[in-house]
Amino acid sequence: MAEVKLHGKWPSPFNYRVIWALKLKGIPYDYVEEDLENKSPLLLQYNPVHKKIPVLVHGGKPICESMVIIEYIDEMWPEKPLLPSDPYDRAVVRFWIRFAEDKGLVIWKLFYSNGQGQEHKKAMKECVEMLETVEEHGFGLGEKKFFHGEKVGVVDITFGSILYWLDVIEEILGVKLLEPQKFPRLHKWIENFKKVPTLEENLPNREETLVFFKLRREKFLASA
Numbered sequence: 223m224a225e226v227k228l229h230g231k232w233p234s235p236f237n238y239r240v241i242w243a244l245k246l247k248g249i250p251y252d253y254v255e256e257d258l259e260n261k262s263p264l265l266l267q268y269n270p271v272h273k274k275i276p277v278l279v280h281g282g283k284p285i286c287e288s289m290v291i292i293e294y295i296d297e298m299w300p301e302k303p304l305l306p307s308d309p310y311d312r313a314v315v316r317f318w319i320r321f322a323e324d325k326g327l328v329i330w331k332l333f334y335s336n337g338q339g340q341e342h343k344k345a346m347k348e349c350v351e352m353l354e355t356v357e358e359h360g361f362g363l364g365e366k367k368f369f370h371g372e373k374v375g376v377v378d379i380t381f382g383s384i385l386y387w388l389d390v391i392e393e394i395l396g397v398k399l400l401e402p403q404k405f406p407r408l409h410k411w412i413e414n415f416k417k418v419p420t421l422e423e424n425l426p427n428r429e430e431t432l433v434f435f436k437l438r439r440e441k442f443l444a445s446a
Contacts, residue, residue: 224281226251231275233426235383236288240276243292304376318377325352326384333391357405364407385412
């Protein structure tokens with residue numbers, strides 16, 4: 223099999239999307255930790271457009287952007303599929319991926335708000351609206367263990383990269399959005415997600431992640 227390398231940065235949620243996909247598929251790979259303040263020549267060569275991680279390199283060929291990488295992985299290694307085979311189900315999955323990509327970034331808007339004023343309030347409101355939409359309309363959520371069914375799929379990976387980090391952001395900001403009483407289906411889902419053995423073994427350490435983002439928050443506030 224051609225060599226597989228992942229260029230990433232701990233503890234990026236986009237990086238972990240690809241790690242989870244590779245681990246769930248059982249694909250061996252080499253990991254290259256990047257310093258995003260001093261980007262390596264290889265990263266700039268592999269992703270000259272955005273100059274970002276993650277980048278998957280398979281047989282010397284780079285693939286960029288986390289969700290593009292995951293679709294590539296699923297097509298290249300079709301065993302243990304992460305996407306459904308039915309065309310309609312695939313279309314619904316892509317809808318929720320797009321929703322997560324468009325709306326899920328609001329957690330970082332909240333993280334980089336100053337904790338006061340209209341910007342913070344707006345980000346809080348948008349976060350709650352995003353969670354309410356998924357709770358009420360999420361593809362298969364509540365009827366099944368995961369979005370796709372009884373096994374983790376690409377929609378689970380996408381929302382896992384939002385809600386696991388939201389939990390850290392909530393603690394840093396001293397807010398609580400994902401209340402079990404208000405979002406019972408989402409709360410049950412994230413608990414199921416974290417208990418999947420392959421994922422549990424490959425989640426970023428919560429305390430270390432908390433320290434990392436606390437420092438980042440302090441730097442942001444100091445420069446604001």
